[in-house]
Amino acid sequence: MQTQVQTETTPVLEIRKLTQRFGGLTAVNDFNVRLMPGELTGLIGPNGAGKTTVFNLVSGFYQPTEGEILVDGVPTAGLRPHKVTALGAARTFQNIRLWNDMTVLDNIRVAQHYQLGYGFFHSVVRSKRYKEREAEIAKEASELLEVFDLQRYAEELPKNLPYGTQRKLEIARALSSHPKLLLLDEPAAGLNSSDVLELIRLVRWIHEKFDVTIWMIEHHMDVMMELATQIKVIDFGETIAEGTPDHIRNHPAVITAYLGDDNI
Amino acid sequence: MKKYSLNVLLVLFAVGLLFAAHYRVIDSYIQIVAMTIGINIMMSTSLNLVNGNMGEFTCGHAAFMCVGAYVSSILSVLCFGSKFGDPLLPAASVVLVFPLILLIGGVVAAVSSLLVSVPSFKTRDDYLAIISIAVNYMIISALENMDFIGGSRGFQGMKDTVWSMIDIFDGPWMLFWVITFTFFTIWVIRRFISSTYGKGVNAICQDEVAAEIMSVNTNKIKIINFMVAAGLAGCAGGLYAHIIGYVNPQSFNILKSTEAMVMVYLGGMGSLSGAVISAILFTCLLEVLRSQAIVDALLSPVTLMFPDWEPSAGVIKWVMIPLLLVIVMQFRPEGIMGNRELSDVFPWLKKFYRFK
Amino acid sequence: MDFIIQNVLNALQWGSFYALIALGYTLVYGVLRLINFAHGDIFMVGAYIAFFVSGFLLGPVIGLSPAMAFAVTVPLTMALTSLVGVTLERIAYRPLRRKGAHRLYVVITALMCGLILEYSNLAVLGASRLKFPELIEKQIWHLGGVTLTNLKVLVIATAIVVFLFLQWVVTRTRVGMAMRAISYDKFAIPLMGIPSDNIIVFTFILGSGFAGLAGLLFAMSYPVLEPFMGMLIGWKAFIAAVVGGIGDIKGAFVGGFLLGFIEVGVVTVFPSTYRDLFAFTILLLILWMKPTGLFGMPQSTKI
Helix, strand or coil, rough: HHHHHHHHHHEEEEECCCEEECCCCCEEEEEEEEECCCEEEEEEECCCCCCHHHHHHHHCCCCCCEEEEECCEECCCCCCHHHHHHCCCCEECHHHHHHHCCCCHHHHCCHHHHHCCCCCHHHHHCCHHHHHHHHHHHHHHHHHHHCHHHHHHHHCCCCCCCCCHHHHHHHHHHCCCCEEEEEEEECCCCCCCHHHHHHHHHHHHHHCCCCCCEEEEECCHHHHHHHHCCCCEEEEEEEEECCCCHHHHCCHHHHHHHHHCCCC | HHHHHHHHHHHHHHHHHHHHHHCCCHHHHHHHHHHHHHHHHHHHHHHHHHHHHHCCCCCCHHHHHHHHHHHHHHHHHHHCCCCCCCCCCCCCHHHHHHHHHHHHHHHHHHHCCCHHHHHHHHCCCHHHHHHHHHHHHHHHHHHHCCCHHHHHCCCEECCHHHHHHHHHCCCHHHHHHHHHHHHHHHHHHHHHHHHHHHHHHHHHHCCCHHHCCCCCCCHHHHHHHHHHHHHHHHHHHHHHHHCEEEHHHHCHHHHHHHHHHHHHHHHCCHHHHHHHHHHHHHHHHHHHCCCHHHHHCCHHHHHHHHCCCCHHHHHHHHHHHHHHHHHHHHEEEHCCEEEEEECHHCCHHHCCCCCC | HHHHHHHHHHHHHHHHHHHHHHHHHHHHHHHHCCCCCHHHHHHHHHHHHHHHHHHHCCCCCCCCCCHHHHHHHHHHHHHHHHHHHHHHHHHHHHHHHHHHCCCHHHHHHHHHHHHHHHHHHHHHHHHCCEECCCCCCEEEEEEEEEEHHHHHHHHHHHHHHHHHHHHHHHHHHHHHHHHHHHHCCCCHHHHHHCCCCHHHHHHHEEEHHHHHHHHHHHHHHHCECCCCHHHHHHHHHHHHHHHHHCCCCHHHHHHHHHHHHHHHHHHCCCCCCHHHHHHHHHHHHHHHHCCCCCCCCCCCCCC
């Protein structure tokens, strides 16, 4: 009973007073966020505002200079990225980073590494445990491809797929690690308008179907306005506004950050 | 049943080879060539794991062969030889102990691969190339300074072990062990690399950042991959030492590493069947060009013009092979197989085997 | 004290050879991201070219005095050696680059070219070692307990001059700017109207030319030539270049001298068989601590 209450109240992601400096440059300054299960939140800001840095910090690619990050209640300080992913924070990348010379199916399968449950020895002797786990992984991977409607590409190489499909595959790969929190880094970048519409549908569908908390960076304002319930705006590493999409749309600080200050 | 036909065929071939060697149908020269092919297959497939599948660029693979060769030689002399005093083990146990000795050599070689794999966490490409070359030189020069095992004069006495085996049964023992270990190598590599676990290696090759963030423990996979490669090379070294009956640090110098690299890149990076094919081709080529008659015939137009010039096959071989390789690279810059396997090129082959 | 100064001088001399060869590695690497493994053998070829050129000049047909012969040998050796380097790039590396082969295949080709140079030399000239003629009359100066030869001074001075020259070329001239630009983005260079192939050829001329010069000086200092003389020294110089931070002229220079000092330092304390062991261990430790070398930029991965 105790744990039940706890999981309901534990935020999926909590960032407290996060600061990251690269030499003299402060990329992120005193950043705070609390994402509760089931939220779909946005993070926007002009280019170079530090959005991707925040994501890199969350996924463990950088170690923060100050502050702390808790994924599902567990502090991630000192953890390497694969451990953070195992805690339940998967992500996609601004520039698609699929494994281009591995089949689509293998791309999905390798993302299961955190819960493989067998090691080198089992893989060589093909033990019972190996066979069971491989069968499960294969089943799960092909189910995932099925629901994403990628089944027919299973044996293709990602580099031969259309760009929009590659985006979709990357999201599917991230979901393959059963995340509680999905970080999408500009999922609509480079997509044409019909692909963008499909992406909006896809993200909404994922959000409902996989019961996952989504945090998303995006420059396409229509995507953001359509999907996000809460938006946070940062510029030069500082949080300048947060609130509902409508609130953000008319926020003077946001308009200044994006369009410049008239008074200069 | 059909899907096992290749395995059955290979076993039949191996048994046939052993019988032919036992009943002196093939002479000892052919046996030596066959054993060299086996050792080279072990070297090229194991290096392929690192340089092909993981996409690293290490140029010191012979170092691990060297460690394996020395460790198993010393053990073998301790257990069955008379060089360091009385043999520790009865000669009758040799058939069981010998493969263990080879495996221990492999394990020590695997541990020594940490010298290369730990730096590979932070760096790759050319910097790792240097680290591996430096490790190659270091190990050789460390052994050259160890006088109790002969230093730069080399180490011998392993033939005692082989003789003990022959005392038990008069047969082509070394050929048997080479064939066994070659199959073992391919079996291990094939299974490792085709599992989801081993596919992490390919993921590291193609995008290390994505691999780490998609929950692959890249450091661990790197260590294991290096260890497997070095361990198998170590076994190859042990076999080599027992075939020749003599090891010298300089037989594992950078030229030996280069040979292994050539086989990997000739076969195609990341292609297991390519590594096997190129090891066979390369060894045969080396043997063919050892023949003075063939080299003389090939060079006859030149020697007609310069009658005073008497090229020796041992030297000309090392001009012709690199030249051939340079030419092959110009026409097939991705190696013989590219990164495909034989079954990708000829899909009908899939019906006949099931290594996975 | 004299003992120390004497060893410092020896270290400087060896460091100069390493530095001169390492500069060639670093130049080519800086521009093409290619480890030109044939470079050590180009050094060897340079020594042989110097041998034949000087032999011809001193011989009965021309009959120059040794000093004159030296003055002519230097530019001629550099020119001919750079011709060898450019030929390699033209017939072996460039076609591969054009075909878009994997970078490592070019490296393997370079390795093979090195073997070809070594063994074809052995096949044509035989295994007998050649004695290099004395071009400059050896002068030995005694300063206190320190012995100094004019050759030693010449070698060290040459290394320093070459370093300053290359540093000037790379940082101050238009060609140098183009060279650096290619290393950043080789696809953008032709679009900016810079003939990248010419720049690459120029790089090979510089690198091989100075390898030839190193070969000449080496042959004068240690006047015995053999086909494999470039092998170990080449690998070591390459490691020196990497320890300094490959692609950086200053790094190659510092790395070369560092290696010289380490080696001579080890030999003064331990038996000389330990030289390679210690030298490589120290270099390895440096690379463990600073994986991109002393002056190398850390590779940053952008997500």
